[in-house]
Amino acid sequence: MDRYERINALHRLLKSARYPVTVGTLQEKLECSRATVYRDLAFLRDALMAPVEGDGEAGFRYQEDESDRFELPGLWLSSEELYALLASQHLLARTGGGVLSSVLAPLQQRIEGLLAAQAGVSSWPVDRVRVIPHRGRRFDEASFRAVASAVLERKQLAFDYRARSTDESTKRTVSPQRMTHYRDNWYLDAWDHGREGLRSFAVDRIYKARVVDTPARDVDDSEVEEQLGASYGIFSGPPKGWATIVFSAKAARWVADEHWHSRQQGRFLPDGRYELKVPYSVSRELLMDVLHYGSDAEIIEPAVLREQAKALLELALSNYEASR
Numbered sequence: 001m002d003r004y005e006r007i008n009a010l011h012r013l014l015k016s017a018r019y020p021v022t023v024g025t026l027q028e029k030l031e032c033s034r035a036t037v038y039r040d041l042a043f044l045r046d047a048l049m050a051p052v053e054g055d056g057e058a059g060f061r062y063q064e065d066e067s068d069r070f071e072l073p074g075l076w077l078s079s080e081e082l083y084a085l086l087a088s089q090h091l092l093a094r095t096g097g098g099v100l101s102s103v104l105a106p107l108q109q110r111i112e113g114l115l116a117a118q119a120g121v122s123s124w125p126v127d128r129v130r131v132i133p134h135r136g137r138r139f140d141e142a143s144f145r146a147v148a149s150a151v152l153e154r155k156q157l158a159f160d161y162r163a164r165s166t167d168e169s170t171k172r173t174v175s176p177q178r179m180t181h182y183r184d185n186w187y188l189d190a191w192d193h194g195r196e197g198l199r200s201f202a203v204d205r206i207y208k209a210r211v212v213d214t215p216a217r218d219v220d221d222s223e224v225e226e227q228l229g230a231s232y233g234i235f236s237g238p239p240k241g242w243a244t245i246v247f248s249a250k251a252a253r254w255v256a257d258e259h260w261h262s263r264q265q266g267r268f269l270p271d272g273r274y275e276l277k278v279p280y281s282v283s284r285e286l287l288m289d290v291l292h293y294g295s296d297a298e299i300i301e302p303a304v305l306r307e308q309a310k311a312l313l314e315l316a317l318s319n320y321e322a323s324r
Contacts, residue, residue, distance in 0.1 A: 003040075006030050006032060006036075006040055007040060007043065007044065007072070008072065009029065009030055010026065010030060010037075010040050010041070010044060011044065011050070011072045013026065013029060014044075014050075014052065014060060014061055014062045014067075015062055015067055015070075017062070019059075019061065020054045020058050020059030020060055020061045021059045021060055021061060022058075022059040023037050023038070023056055023060075025059075026060070038056075041060060048072065050062065050070060050072075051063040051066035051067065051070055137185050137202075137204040138204065139186070139203050139204035139206070140206070140207060140209075142209070143159065143203070143206045143207060143208070143209035144186065144203055146159075146209035146210055147159075147176065147179065147186075147188050147203055147206060147209055148179065149211050150176045150209075150211045150212075150216070151176040151177075151178065151179050151188070153211065154176075154215060154216045154218070155176075155211045155212060155213065155214065155215065155216055156173060156174065156175055156176075156193075156211075156212040156214045156215070156216050156217075157173070157174050157175075157176055157188075157190070157209060157210070157211060157212060157216075158172070158173045158209070158210055158212050159171075159172055159174075159206045159207060159208055159209035159210070160206070160207045160208045161201060161205055161207075162205050162207065163205065164202065164205055165284075172192060172194060172201075173192075173193045173194060173212065174188075174190035174191060174192050174193060174199070175190055175193065175216035175217040175218070175219070176188055176189075176190045177189045177190055177191065177198070177216075177218075177219055177224050178224065180200075185202065185204065186202075186203040186204070187201065187202055187203060188200070188201045188203055188206070189224060189228050191216075191217050191219050193217075197227075198223070198224060198227045198228055200228055226238065229262075230263075230281075231280050231281035231282070233280070233282060233284075233285030233286060237281040237282065238281060239279035239280065239281055240280065240281050241279070241280065241302055242277050242278065242279050242280070242302075243277065243278055243279075243280050243299065243301070243302065243305055244275065244276070244277050244299070244300040244301045245275070245276045245277075245278075245290055245297055245298065245299050245300065246269070246273050246274070246275050246297070246298050246300055247273060247274045247275075247276065247293060247296055247297050247298075248273055248295075248296040248297075249271065249272030249273050249274075250296060251274070251293055251296035251297065252268065252272060252273055252274035255274050255293075256268070256274050260278050260289075261278045261279065263278070263279055264276060264277065264278045265277040265278075275300075280305075283305055283308055286305075287305070287309055287312060290309065291309065291312060291313070
């Protein structure tokens with residue numbers, strides 16, 4: 001049996017034992033060596049805080065007054081839990097020597113201790129597992145703090161916003177609903193009072209942000225999700241339609257395991273290619289992700305999206321031809 005099964009079995013044996021269980025009996029029940037029994041006992045006692053008592057001669061059991069109260073915690077982290085802890089550990093390490101670093105030092109130590117316990121080692125080997133930021137953008141820290149404060153305090157927020165697509169600067173007053181961390185960048189979902197509707201704002205394009213001493217308008221979570229989470233990408237609205245993309249047999253092995261959207265539909269075609277369907281509203285982000293696959297992806301429908309992709313590819317080709 002693997003370690004997970006052994007720890008669970010050892011816990012059951014010690015919890016149900018009326019008298020100390022000898023190491024020999026534990027070896028037989030767990031189908032492992034004497035040294036492994038001692039290692040697992042130490043892990044139960046030191047890492048999981050189990051009330052183990054006894055010695056190698058008389059045997060081991062749980063303390064009688066603690067046995068009923070102690071339950072084995074979840075032993076192994078899922079990939080999502082591991083990523084969350086690793087990301088937290090890396091973020092804490094990146095805070096440098098500021099106030100936050102000193103205040104959260106005990107938390108970082110606890111995270112590293114938990115990671116070490118899960119790995120079955122004395123100390124967490126930081127350099128053995130990495131979390132690599134990807135294409136994160138720099139933003140104004142003062143504006144970020146104002147955005148976060150407005151979200152948490154449920155206050156309105158005023159700021160200057162420079163749209164990336166047009167580079168046009170506008171003044172906005174919004175009621176923040178939530179912050180979203182998407183693809184290593186921060187976004188603000190808010191009710192825009194000037195435009196009377198929900199909008200998503202890239203925090204790195206927010207300037208001169210200030211919290212307004214006016215209560216924020218709360219929009220129902222279901223409406224926020226319907227408006228901003230129903231279509232593909234961060235700048236989404238109500239779906240205008242569904243896009244059908246077919247990927248080559250080579251790319252299919254990757255795409256079939258990818259999460260593009262909560263409502264996506266996918267299937268393998270008889271020739272090994274993969275057909276993916278996703279709802280979309282604004283095409284630009286979907287087009288960027290599809291074109292990332294180059295010749296291994298083809299937009300089948302709708303026709304307007306297919307023509308947009310074709311125009312972008314022709315423009316890219318013209319750039320290469322002009323440089324000859």
